Amino acid sequence: MFSKEVINELVTVVGKENVISELEDLVTYSFDATAAMPRVKPDVVVTPLNTEHVVKIVEVAKKYEIPIYPRGSGTNLSGGTIPLEKGIVVSMVHMNKILEVDLDNLCAWVEPGVIIQDLNNEAMKHGLIYPPDPGTVATATMGGSVSECSGGLRGLKYGVTKHYIMGMELVLANGDVIKWGGKTVKNVTGYDLTALFTGAEGTLGIITRLLVKLIPAPEARKSLLAVFDDLDKAGNAISSIVRNKIIPATLEIMDKVTINTVENFTKAGLPIHAEAVLLIEVDGYKESVAREAPLVEKICQECGAIDIKVAETDEERDLIWFARRNALPSLGQVKPSTVLEDATVPRSKIPEIIKAIRRIADKYQLFIATYGHAGDGNLHPTIVIDPTDKDEIERMEHAVAEIFEAALGLGGTISGEHGIGIGKIKYLPLEFGEAGVDTLRRIKEALDPNYMLNPGKVVDRGE
Amino acid sequence: MSVYTSLDSVKDELLKCLKCGNCQAVCPIYKEMRHEVAVARGKIVLVETLLNGEIEMTDRLADKLSLCTTCMACNQICPNGIRFDKVILAARAEGVRKKGLHPIKKIAFKALKLQRLFDLGMKTGSKFQGLAMKRVKGQDYGARMRIDLGIGKEKVFPNLASKPFRSQFPSEVKVPNPKMKVAFFSGCMINYFYPDMGKSVVDVLTENDIEIAIPADQACCGIPASVNGDVDSAKEQAKRNLRAFEESGADALLIACSSCGSAWKHSFSELMEGDAYYKELADKWAAKTYDINEFLVNVVPFKRDGLGEVKRTVTYHDPCHLNRGQNINKEPREILKAIPGVQFIEMKEPGRCCGMAGSFSLVHPELSGKISDKKIADIATTSTNTVATACPACRLQLASGVINAGMNKDVLHTVQILAESYAKGKQ
Numbered sequence A: 001m002f003s004k005e006v007i008n009e010l011v012t013v014v015g016k017e018n019v020i021s022e023l024e025d026l027v028t029y030s031f032d033a034t035a036a037m038p039r040v041k042p043d044v045v046v047t048p049l050n051t052e053h054v055v056k057i058v059e060v061a062k063k064y065e066i067p068i069y070p071r072g073s074g075t076n077l078s079g080g081t082i083p084l085e086k087g088i089v090v091s092m093v094h095m096n097k098i099l100e101v102d103l104d105n106l107c108a109w110v111e112p113g114v115i116i117q118d119l120n121n122e123a124m125k126h127g128l129i130y131p132p133d134p135g136t137v138a139t140a141t142m143g144g145s146v147s148e149c150s151g152g153l154r155g156l157k158y159g160v161t162k163h164y165i166m167g168m169e170l171v172l173a174n175g176d177v178i179k180w181g182g183k184t185v186k187n188v189t190g191y192d193l194t195a196l197f198t199g200a201e202g203t204l205g206i207i208t209r210l211l212v213k214l215i216p217a218p219e220a221r222k223s224l225l226a227v228f229d230d231l232d233k234a235g236n237a238i239s240s241i242v243r244n245k246i247i248p249a250t251l252e253i254m255d256k257v258t259i260n261t262v263e264n265f266t267k268a269g270l271p272i273h274a275e276a277v278l279l280i281e282v283d284g285y286k287e288s289v290a291r292e293a294p295l296v297e298k299i300c301q302e303c304g305a306i307d308i309k310v311a312e313t314d315e316e317r318d319l320i321w322f323a324r325r326n327a328l329p330s331l332g333q334v335k336p337s338t339v340l341e342d343a344t345v346p347r348s349k350i351p352e353i354i355k356a357i358r359r360i361a362d363k364y365q366l367f368i369a370t371y372g373h374a375g376d377g378n379l380h381p382t383i384v385i386d387p388t389d390k391d392e393i394e395r396m397e398h399a400v401a402e403i404f405e406a407a408l409g410l411g412g413t414i415s416g417e418h419g420i421g422i423g424k425i426k427y428l429p430l431e432f433g434e435a436g437v438d439t440l441r442r443i444k445e446a447l448d449p450n451y452m453l454n455p456g457k458v459v460d461r462g463e
Numbered sequence B: 001m002s003v004y005t006s007l008d009s010v011k012d013e014l015l016k017c018l019k020c021g022n023c024q025a026v027c028p029i030y031k032e033m034r035h036e037v038a039v040a041r042g043k044i045v046l047v048e049t050l051l052n053g054e055i056e057m058t059d060r061l062a063d064k065l066s067l068c069t070t071c072m073a074c075n076q077i078c079p080n081g082i083r084f085d086k087v088i089l090a091a092r093a094e095g096v097r098k099k100g101l102h103p104i105k106k107i108a109f110k111a112l113k114l115q116r117l118f119d120l121g122m123k124t125g126s127k128f129q130g131l132a133m134k135r136v137k138g139q140d141y142g143a144r145m146r147i148d149l150g151i152g153k154e155k156v157f158p159n160l161a162s163k164p165f166r167s168q169f170p171s172e173v174k175v176p177n178p179k180m181k182v183a184f185f186s187g188c189m190i191n192y193f194y195p196d197m198g199k200s201v202v203d204v205l206t207e208n209d210i211e212i213a214i215p216a217d218q219a220c221c222g223i224p225a226s227v228n229g230d231v232d233s234a235k236e237q238a239k240r241n242l243r244a245f246e247e248s249g250a251d252a253l254l255i256a257c258s259s260c261g262s263a264w265k266h267s268f269s270e271l272m273e274g275d276a277y278y279k280e281l282a283d284k285w286a287a288k289t290y291d292i293n294e295f296l297v298n299v300v301p302f303k304r305d306g307l308g309e310v311k312r313t314v315t316y317h318d319p320c321h322l323n324r325g326q327n328i329n330k331e332p333r334e335i336l337k338a339i340p341g342v343q344f345i346e347m348k349e350p351g352r353c354c355g356m357a358g359s360f361s362l363v364h365p366e367l368s369g370k371i372s373d374k375k376i377a378d379i380a381t382t383s384t385n386t387v388a389t390a391c392p393a394c395r396l397q398l399a400s401g402v403i404n405a406g407m408n409k410d411v412l413h414t415v416q417i418l419a420e421s422y423a424k425g426k427q
């Protein structure tokens, strides 16, 4: 099916320097950041420089009926960029210009290959920020993070990617270019396409431009760490803070397994007898930070924290976040492969889901550490495995399925921020039901009847 | 089993890679190319695929493996602490084992051509410069390649020394009341291009009452060979060096080049694995090897009285193999800040690779140039009149970049500025 002819045609439309077809290069596009996934080499990789290139690539793909896989930095955790059915990987990282920062309307036009941190660096020059900050801010692209609707550490107060998208330009599977949205705060014209395409995981169209909202950078911030000897007490503190009308920018939790693992590898002096620690940061105007930080401290005390550390200097703040930053690295030292899940529950259910995860870990004799964005109810139960141990992989798969069931049972979701991709496709009916999945499928087929865009992700072809 | 003898030696490193992509954030080559093959995880997958037999060691694969400046930035950011420097060395050595020197013939060939040219230059003196290189207008610094050897015509090479460093000095430099005796390993670049750096080392050490042996028999440190997988040549060079310095009877070995320092501290021991006699020598000398900045700050603290005023605004570029390779970054700054009159201004990302990386800049002149441009732009924003560094290779790259950007700045080794200060103190 894949011929020299196709490559030649691609070379004609985007130029030789933007077509990659040597075997040794293709191998390096057979994977993304997702553990335990099949590796599939694409037939070719193209790196468009503009919307016109993207349109032409789509036309070639249409003509020869070849699948297309949009790709940003390939850091997603759901197998979203793996070229499952071979074909063309469209790497968007060369479309990386920040086109405009509009200080009057507080927004910016960017190309999809812009790295999130680069946009932030530009915005910071004007005292602004683009708040969505996944752990991969320094590597992930705007197009990729919008397509996953990425969250991050600041989700509780600032929301997630979808709250910052004001408009898009996009190439559809039929080659049409559509554009919507604009610099107005209000816009209710037509269906809400922004909601549809944010988080579409490259299955409905290829984003070629984005209009995003920027906000003033907070003036001050303060971090504190609270230690609990009981999970329920920590859970109560999480809810109490919010119940008292304080919305911290960040409210993170690390469970006992995580704390012990980090301590084992960093010797940072973490409280190894604790059942949980909360890492909290409030930000905003100096005055509001000065008011909120002591309140948070008081609430933690009232909820039974056995120790509380408040960072008075930048160094102390770094020390508090050091442990959180080292969670994944430390877990990586236990065993080489880390399966990072993102089951999410209402924040009031945090203690229950952590306990459920512990039961599941015991049942399947797995090493599972749980930490994550407690304020959002978004946890990252992380299973460390040896990728060469088949039995362990099988137990891991059972455990993942049970974690999802537990999250759904508590009124949560199977994915808070990493997306469905290939990894969670089989669990979709659990949350949506057959009719729900069918609705998703009909949306997909309305826009991409031949499953040309990122096939095998989010929804499959069905029976 | 070392990285030089078997690709299997890095299997555990490979297994540790999460494919998280964090290495993209720091890789100087990825920043320019934005292709997965350019970054550590891409090359890790290539090596994995090579090990499981899905691809073979071909010229093309060797080409892809040449896309690395061995700057170690990925080592540092990697959440799992992967030693990518080992992976790339092992992969390149495997290339040479499987295909003979063939896969890297491009590199070897170009380096050789250049070497011959320099040897010729050494013999014919100034005539050579006019023959092969075009002097840079208005500068007595150096010349650009007149003929295109495929190594780029943009790079400005310094004028070849009219007399190499080691011919300028006796093999023993005595002082009246020696505190200790050290041996100095000059390395090729100081010897051929930058005798001025070598002279400053001698001046500073004698000023501090230290006797110096400069063994005449020293060879190249072997890094250019070993990073390109030519393990046999690297071993020969290591042995010759170990013999030469063993004879010197010195208490310590001093080095003013970041790559040579890494060779003595780390590579020789690994290269000599399996050879009990030389391995012992290598371990012994590794423990006695110091970078000149490290030595002057931590071992024999340099004399602070007698320092004269040096009117310079200085910024400092961290050589990769000194900073990440040997964890030396505070010491050069301490020296600079101790010099009266020096105003020190930190540049943005002083630890980002300058793009020289020895033969890398010969094989990939365009990429090397682009990486350098970023560095030069960061240097420009400091508005300093002097760029200090601690490696002759970085000095060459930075000096060339500064000249090509039309800037008027001195590019010097820290020890040169220290020597200047002692000299001023005497006036």
Ligand SMILES: Cc1cc2nc3c(=O)[nH]c(=O)nc-3n(C[C@H](O)[C@H](O)[C@H](O)COP(=O)(O)OP(=O)(O)OC[C@H]3O[C@@H](n4cnc5c(N)ncnc54)[C@H](O)[C@@H]3O)c2cc1C
Pocket (backbone or CB within 6 Å): A032, A033, A069, A070, A071, A072, A073, A074, A075, A076, A077, A080, A081, A092, A112, A133, A134, A135, A136, A139, A140, A141, A142, A143, A144, A145, A146, A147, A148, A149, A150, A151, A152, A153, A201, A202, A203, A205, A206, A207, A208, A328, A417, A418, A454, A457, B019, B020, B021
């Ligand atoms: C260590 C680590 C930490 C992480 N932390 C977080 C976190 O805190 N929060 C979080 O939400 N995620 C997190 N992630 C997941 C990941 O970083 C995000 O999903 C990221 O936003 C993906 O960006 P990318 O550029 O790498 O996209 P890719 O992985 O390249 O692509 C992601 C999806 O977007 C599609 N796509 C890419 N570009 C386009 C385009 N221009 N048009 C249409 N579709 C496109 C792809 O087809 C794919 O389906 C983490 C990942 C890692 C490895």
Ligand code: SF4
Pocket (backbone or CB within 6 Å): B016, B017, B018, B019, B020, B021, B022, B023, B024, B040, B041, B044, B074, B077, B078, B079, B080, B081, B082
């Ligand atoms: S940072 Fe380390 S673990 Fe992550 S992809 Fe790069 S080499 Fe692999």
Ligand code: SF4
Pocket (backbone or CB within 6 Å): B026, B027, B028, B029, B030, B038, B039, B040, B067, B068, B069, B070, B071, B072, B073, B074, B075, B084, B085
């Ligand atoms: S050593 Fe430097 S150049 Fe090589 S892969 Fe790592 S970051 Fe890139």
